[in-house]
């Protein structure tokens with residue numbers, strides 16, 4: 001077992017035949033373009049585009065395996081990387097466990113030493129390439145919003161104040177607005193909520209609704225987000241009755257096997273630092289956050305005492321981005 005395999009990988013390994021462990025690296029340039037490589041015709045998925053990487057050798061850590069593969073395939077030296085997520089693909093013999101790492105520091109200039117071609121493209125151009133099936137999930141992650149603005153409860157502002165406060169959140173960089181209940185549920189304000197959702201959609205951005213699966217379906221939101229308590233009422237993802245993007249809020253003590261059973265598309269993990277809104281809870285800090293993020297199968301956002309200024313730290317500690325109430329809806 002590789003030294004740095006996470007908890008979910010270990011649990012999976014114990015319950016079924018050893019998976020095929022593969023590590024792939026996402027390199028980005030200063031304009032945000034990412035590097036993809038075309039598999040030679042004679043290989044499995046020949047002619048498909050993928051993220052460079054390869055099989056981990058026995059006993060090899062994820063970081064060492066990535067550095068070896070990218071030296072062999074691209075001629076570059078990778079020094080630091082952080083987990084983005086794990087794609088599990090059922091295969092007849094062994095499940096593929098594709099560990100996806102964001103390459104944070106490297107030297108050299110990538111060349112196609114083993115692939116038939118390489119290309120740099122913006123994440124939203126990846127869909128134009130014929131990607132290996134598992135890599136379509138990676139492309140979705142790379143196109144996912146990096147800044148999630150979580151609303152206070154509907155009772156905290158009057159109907160006339162909400163539109164301006166949503167505008168302010170968008171000006172502060174929010175890329176998805178998460179409508180989260182407070183003392184009142186958004187289910188008590190369906191018309192006002194529908195207008196605010198339309199406002200966010202008109203700005204070309206997306207919406208998540210917290211803990212209200214039926215309303216999420218009827219209001220055509222982009223994501224359903226569940227608190228851990230709400231998510232635990234369901235045995236499996238199929239029981240939730242929601243066909244779209246699914247997120248769950250988790251904490252330092254949430255067990256990763258349960259997360260794997262529910263199969264969320266992303267997680268909000270917190271809290272990273274202490275916050276005035278939860279004075280009873282201590283922050284876990286970035287080091288623990290990175291450890292947990294690497295153990296989950298889904299990509300993770302950082303929440304709790306973080307905001308847009310922490311985006312880079314979040315990414316270097318294995319997060320897709322940050323989520324916050326106060327940074328986007330200041331009191």
Ligand SMILES: Nc1nc2c([nH]c(=O)n2[C@@H]2O[C@H](COP(=O)(O)OP(=O)(O)OP(=O)(O)O)[C@@H](O)[C@H]2O)c(=O)[nH]1
Pocket residue numbers: 022023024043044045050051052053054055056096098132133134135
């Ligand atoms: N490297 C890499 N492999 C991927 C990706 N997506 C994906 O499905 N795979 C699959 O993971 C497996 C690992 O493949 P590989 O052929 O690159 O491994 P390797 O470099 O160690 O190759 P080798 O067996 O020729 O030595 C293949 O079945 C490949 O199709 C990806 O983005 N990067």
